[in-house]
Amino acid sequence: MIDEWLGKAIRKYLKENRYTQIYLSRKTGIPPDKLSASLNGKRRFTFNEYARICYALEVNTDKFLKPRAPDEKGE
Numbered sequence: 001m002i003d004e005w006l007g008k009a010i011r012k013y014l015k016e017n018r019y020t021q022i023y024l025s026r027k028t029g030i031p032p033d034k035l036s037a038s039l040n041g042k043r044r045f046t047f048n049e050y051a052r053i054c055y056a057l058e059v060n061t062d063k064f065l066k067p068r069a070p071d072e073k074g075e
Helices: 004-015 021-028 032-039 047-058
Strands: none
Touching: 004 032, 004 047, 021 032, 021 047, 032 047
């Protein structure tokens, strides 16, 4: 599922760069419970949340997106 993959990619980046979820929550204004649920694939990121995460981490919005063939579904 795309949500799980996206959350996993962001969690990996956080770990590799020694950022905490609390730091990201404070920097983005996303409540910790919502951020945790999204990072664990239990809720979808909104586009706005995803954009704020990328801005906070100073990465392009395509950083965590997995390329897929045009005929693939998003799951």
